[in-house]
Amino acid sequence: MISSENSFETSKDIKEKEPVKIILAEDDKDDQELFMEALNATKVPSEVITVENGKELVDTLKGGGEPKPDMIFIDINMPIKGGKEALAEIKSDEELKEIPAVMLSTSNHPKDIEDTFNNGANLFIQKPNSFTGFILILKKVFMLHWSKALINPIKNIFFVSEKNITQDN
Numbered sequence: 170m171i172s173s174e175n176s177f178e179t180s181k182d183i184k185e186k187e188p189v190k191i192i193l194a195e196d197d198k199d200d201q202e203l204f205m206e207a208l209n210a211t212k213v214p215s216e217v218i219t220v221e222n223g224k225e226l227v228d229t230l231k232g233g234g235e236p237k238p239d240m241i242f243i244d245i246n247m248p249i250k251g252g253k254e255a256l257a258e259i260k261s262d263e264e265l266k267e268i269p270a271v272m273l274s275t276s277n278h279p280k281d282i283e284d285t286f287n288n289g290a291n292l293f294i295q296k297p298n299s300f301t302g303f304i305l306i307l308k309k310v311f312m313l314h315w316s317k318a319l320i321n322p323i324k325n326i327f328f329v330s331e332k333n334i335t336q337d338n
Contacts, residue, residue: 187214188214189239189311190237190239191208191215191216191239191242192229192230193217194219194220194221194223194226194244194252194255195221195244195247196246200244200273203300204242207300207307210304213308218238221247221248223243223249223251223258226259227258231264237268238268239269239314240270240271240291240314240319241271242272242273243255243272243273243290245274245281245285252274253288256288256290260288269314269320271293271310272290272294273296277328277330286327290327293327293328294310294329294330295330306329306330306331310329
């Protein structure tokens, strides 16, 4: 398990925000590193805990040792317990179901998107191909989080990819 804290001078509109508490469930070390570097580049104050599978994620959330995160990012394909299974367990737990869950996948398969939406995920991100794309996507996620738009996901903005994020700008 890796922990990281990013709190440093940022633009005026975000520097006064409380650090965003995040749990990243991702088994690929390169993807973990890319996520952390993109997160640092957003300059959003954050505290991140990483876990490597859905079982570790659920155990961390239920363990009570850490305060509940502001959001969780869950890779769909992980060993031991996959992202969809972890999502279903989290969203069926009264103590955990309100935590916004952002799904991550290299896929944009309609069944994965539909399944995660129907199981209570708040957002589905297709992992970007570029570092800049990842930064833009994370910035969008935080804006949705701060505006409370993740609370009741809307199907037409549920799927976010590098392609549709760069068309928005």
